[in-house]
Amino acid sequence: MPAFSALYIEDPCRSLPRVQDILKKCADIPHIRCERYGEVFNPAAQNFRVQKKRPGLILAKKYQNRVLPAPPGYGFGNANSYYFSHLLNCPYDCRYCFLQGMYRSAHYVLFVNYEDFEKEIAETIEKCGDAPSYFYAGYDSDSLALEQYSGFVNYFLNVFKNFPQAYLELRTKSAQIRSLLRHEALPNVVIALSFSPETVAAQWEDRVPAFSKRIAAAKKLEEAGWPIALRFEPLIDYKGVQADYQQLFIRIFDALDVNKLHSVSTGLFRMPKTYFQNIVKLYPDEALFATHDETRQGMAAHSKEIETAQRRNLEKMLFDFIPQRIYYRCALACEPA
Amino acid sequence: MLHLVIALIHEAKPLIAHYRMSSLRGNHPFKIYTGDALTLIVSGIGKPAAASAVGYLQALSRENGPAAWLNIGIAGHQHFRRGQGFIAHRIQDRATGRCYYPPQVLPFSASSGNLITVDRAERHYEEDSGYDMEASAFYNAAIRSSTAEFIQSYKVVSDHPQASVEKITKAGATQNIAARMDEITPLISTLQNGIADYRKIHVPSPHFDHIAQRWHFSETQKIQLQHLLRRAQVLFGAQFPIQAAPESHKTAKGFLSALSETLAAHQLSL
Numbered sequence: 223m224p225a226f227s228a229l230y231i232e233d234p235c236r237s238l239p240r241v242q243d244i245l246k247k248c249a250d251i252p253h254i255r256c257e258r259y260g261e262v263f264n265p266a267a268q269n270f271r272v273q274k275k276r277p278g279l280i281l282a283k284k285y286q287n288r289v290l291p292a293p294p295g296y297g298f299g300n301a302n303s304y305y306f307s308h309l310l311n312c313p314y315d316c317r318y319c320f321l322q323g324m325y326r327s328a329h330y331v332l333f334v335n336y337e338d339f340e341k342e343i344a345e346t347i348e349k350c351g352d353a354p355s356y357f358y359a360g361y362d363s364d365s366l367a368l369e370q371y372s373g374f375v376n377y378f379l380n381v382f383k384n385f386p387q388a389y390l391e392l393r394t395k396s397a398q399i400r401s402l403l404r405h406e407a408l409p410n411v412v413i414a415l416s417f418s419p420e421t422v423a424a425q426w427e428d429r430v431p432a433f434s435k436r437i438a439a440a441k442k443l444e445e446a447g448w449p450i451a452l453r454f455e456p457l458i459d460y461k462g463v464q465a466d467y468q469q470l471f472i473r474i475f476d477a478l479d480v481n482k483l484h485s486v487s488t489g490l491f492r493m494p495k496t497y498f499q500n501i502v503k504l505y506p507d508e509a510l511f512a513t514h515d516e517t518r519q520g521m522a523a524h525s526k527e528i529e530t531a532q533r534r535n536l537e538k539m540l541f542d543f544i545p546q547r548i549y550y551r552c553a554l555a556c557e558p559a
Numbered sequence: 560m561l562h563l564v565i566a567l568i569h570e571a572k573p574l575i576a577h578y579r580m581s582s583l584r585g586n587h588p589f590k591i592y593t594g595d596a597l598t599l600i601v602s603g604i605g606k607p608a609a610a611s612a613v614g615y616l617q618a619l620s621r622e623n624g625p626a627a628w629l630n631i632g633i634a635g636h637q638h639f640r641r642g643q644g645f646i647a648h649r650i651q652d653r654a655t656g657r658c659y660y661p662p663q664v665l666p667f668s669a670s671s672g673n674l675i676t677v678d679r680a681e682r683h684y685e686e687d688s689g690y691d692m693e694a695s696a697f698y699n700a701a702i703r704s705s706t707a708e709f710i711q712s713y714k715v716v717s718d719h720p721q722a723s724v725e726k727i728t729k730a731g732a733t734q735n736i737a738a739r740m741d742e743i744t745p746l747i748s749t750l751q752n753g754i755a756d757y758r759k760i761h762v763p764s765p766h767f768d769h770i771a772q773r774w775h776f777s778e779t780q781k782i783q784l785q786h787l788l789r790r791a792q793v794l795f796g797a798q799f800p801i802q803a804a805p806e807s808h809k810t811a812k813g814f815l816s817a818l819s820e821t822l823a824a825h826q827l828s829l
Contacts, residue, residue: 227663262660267702276664421829460827512790
């Protein structure tokens with residue numbers, strides 16, 4: 223787990239028991255007070271790449287926009303789809319991740335007022351009436367990241383246990399699943415695991431646990447009855463990509479029971495142009511960005527021809543392993559987990 | 560490159576001696592000393608002096624690329640013992656209330672603490688903090704030309720409620736800093752190493768000057784050339800692919816176009 227460089231604590235949340243618990247766990251690093259997390263997180267003239275080596279943890283309250291509509295095409299729910307972010311930034315360092323271009327700082331921001339999130343989630347579910355609703359918790363971070371400090375999973379499993387008509391997706395690259403295994407599996411909580419070929423992981427997914435550990439964790443979750451989803455994104459073009467995915471699919475579907483899978487999706491390498499430009503400034507020495515030159519509808523992406531061919535080939539391979547009914551295309555890729 | 564900003568010559572003396580720095584010749588409004596990848600400016604006391612000194616060094620070294628900045632000096636503190644050193648992890652400007660948070664992401668070995676920058680010497684020490692007269696202005700000026708991780712302020716406690724500011728002597732200031740060189744020199748090394756790594760990443764392509772002189776490039780084309788050459792350096796190293804070799808082209812436009820197409824068509828090998 224990450225060693226934080228410092229803890230920054232917003233004045234209004236210092237007295238919360240959840241915060242006091244984290245302060246005790248991080249007693250040996252500086253505790254620095256601030257009025258609002260933006261004072262630390264938002265100033266210009268910060269360098270995400272330098273900070274990523276040893277980020278700090280900011281403990282803050284989120285006062286508004288706690289639950290937001292999910293972007294069109296994101297996730298497996300067609301309507302009533304929402305996302306919420308208790309954590310900004312991620313302990314993993316994936317070079318293709320849009321967070322590097324979205325935020326100026328690599329510090330983690332943990333919003334500790336879970337009770338307010340819970341209230342807003344409950345209100346949103348109520349508004350949907352009897353219709354199912356879908357909540358994604360891995361948009362601005364990895365859902366299981368920093369669990370030993372945040373206790374996020376433990377808290378929100380208890381929330382969603384009371385709303386069987388509402389689905390929660392926890393998206394992760396983590397192999398730390400103890401918090402899940404301590405609970406009885408919930409049919410409305412989907413554990414979405416992101417996988418890339420090992421060559422991609424070795425090149426661009428720093429600090430992510432090894433494939434063998436993650437697939438073992440997936441197997442344990444499956445055995446415990448948790449709905450498992452697989453996410454293959456972003457699809458990056460390179461020589462030998464198809465053979466690598468073929469190998470990846472063989473290993474994954476050899477380990478997991480396809481009949482128990484909740485869903486499988488693929489996502490393209492797409493990123494808002496402004497984020498991409500920020501990332502190129504941070505990583506001018508990164509080959510992944512040196513080949514890219516195409517922007518379509520404000521998004522940096524592979525060429526249309528490459529995207530189409532790659533997705534078609536991958537889907538063809540995938541459908542040798544899974545039924546098409548559990549597959550969907552995710553419209554947005556390059557998310558953290 | 561690291562710039563040291565120090566209010567008093569008596570505080571600067573141990574550093575000048577340790578790094579064998581020599582006085583910068585010429586007519587300057589501040590005393591400036593230089594050493595190996597190191598510049599030291601004696602700013603004078605107070606916020607306006609610190610900001611002016613940073614600005615002067617920024618102008619003087621504007622062609623040299625990004626640098627790290629370190630403000631060193633003596634300070635008061637509510638309860639730290641005299642002679643204790645600390646890096647400021649939160650700097651508050653008492654006059655404006657504005658706070659700065661120099662990121663502590665580099666592996667500094669010195670401990671850290673709060674610092675309040677005051678306009679007049681502090682005598683009450685009411686908060687759990689150090690008190691100085693330059694850091695907020697130093698930081699606010701330095702972030703205009705560098706990134707926050709490489710801008711730090713290090714203070715040695717010279718006064719506290721039981722040992723008032725009036726008792727500070729010139730020799731005492733020198734002694735305070737000299738006694739903390741065991742913390743200051745690693746801090747300087749860490750910042751120097753950090754900024755050196757950062758500068759390496761942003762080194763322009765070695766081909767730029769040569770190619771820019773080969774044809775006439777407009778200013779826009781020069782920027783495009785810089786970007787394309789940087790990408791080519793990442794993908795192909797020192798050698799251009801044959802289709803984008805400068806010798807194969809007769810105009811700037813033709814070369815830029817060929818290089819751009821070559822880069823876009825390149826498929827990565829992992």
